[in-house]
Amino acid sequence: KAGVTQTPRYLIKTRGQQVTLSCSPISGHRSVSWYQQTPGQGLQFLFEYFSETQRNKGNFPGRFSGRQFSNSRSEMNVSTLELGDSALYLCASSLAKYQETQYFGPGTRLLVL
Amino acid sequence: DQQVKQNSPSLSVQEGRISILNCDYTNSMFDYFLWYKKYPAEGPTFLISISSIKDKNEDGRFTVFLNKSAKHLSLHIVPSQPGDSAVYFCAATYNNNDMRFGAGTRLTVKP
Numbered sequence: 001k002a003g004v005t006q007t008p009r010y011l012i013k014t015r016g017q018q019v020t021l022s023c024s025p026i027s028g029h030r031s032v033s034w035y036q037q038t039p040g041q042g043l044q045f046l047f048e049y050f051s052e053t054q055r056n057k058g059n060f061p062g063r064f065s066g067r068q069f070s071n072s073r074s075e076m077n078v079s080t081l082e083l084g085d086s087a088l089y090l091c092a093s094s095l096a097k098y099q100e101t102q103y104f105g106p107g108t109r110l111l112v113l
Numbered sequence: 114d115q116q117v118k119q120n121s122p123s124l125s126v127q128e129g130r131i132s133i134l135n136c137d138y139t140n141s142m143f144d145y146f147l148w149y150k151k152y153p154a155e156g157p158t159f160l161i162s163i164s165s166i167k168d169k170n171e172d173g174r175f176t177v178f179l180n181k182s183a184k185h186l187s188l189h190i191v192p193s194q195p196g197d198s199a200v201y202f203c204a205a206t207y208n209n210n211d212m213r214f215g216a217g218t219r220l221t222v223k224p
Contacts, residue, residue: 004156033211040122042216043157043202056211090156101147102212104156 002027004093004105012111018079021108025072025093031055032074033102034066037088046089049074050096078110086112116140117205119215126222132190134218136203139184143205143213148177148188151200151217160201161188193222 049068149157
């Protein structure tokens with residue numbers, strides 16, 4: 001079974017630009033979560049989508065948004081990029097229920113200059 | 114609001130000895146806890162989990178202990194191997210709420 005894939009793997013943007021990251025979950029998985037990883041902060045939860053609906057949302061500004069498509073693929077968008085948005089963005093998928101193990105993709109490393 | 118805390122950013126252990134990674138949480142609603150391991154340039158991978166109805170779960174060299182009264186869990190790796198060198202994240206969740214992760218502990222196992 002193919003794992004979670006994320007594209008692109010690396011991205012360089014400048015302040016003020018916007019970016020869209022993509023995540024394809026494991027086949028059959030309906031839940032997709034997004035995390036931001038920065039040094040010293042660990043994994044900060046952004047949001048979770050389940051069956052095309054946002055089920056949970058972390059404490060991030062409205063510049064961070066996401067969506068999920070009918071095939072469970074998900075995208076996250078960050079508008080008006082700031083230097084502090086430089087991070088590794090990880091996507092994780094799971095079957096459905098909260099006790100299900102999440103499977104992570106390799107991440108997209110975003111650098112904002 | 115850091116509900117899950119890993120207070121040791123790094124840990125160095127000799128090969129063959131025990132590694133003990135610690136994690137504290139503040140939300141008493143959490144009832145399911147997980148440990149993930151992360152190598153550079155890879156996403157975290159699931160290692161072991163424990164439900165709040167248990168106080169210990171063992172899987173090979175890895176054992177997770179849960180002390181609910183202290184809101185503390187720990188991961189023991191015995192014996193430690195150089196391949197265990199990675200960043201370890203603990204995570205906690207309840208119901209259908211989002212999973213909360215700690216900041217991670219970088220484990221280095223020296224040959």
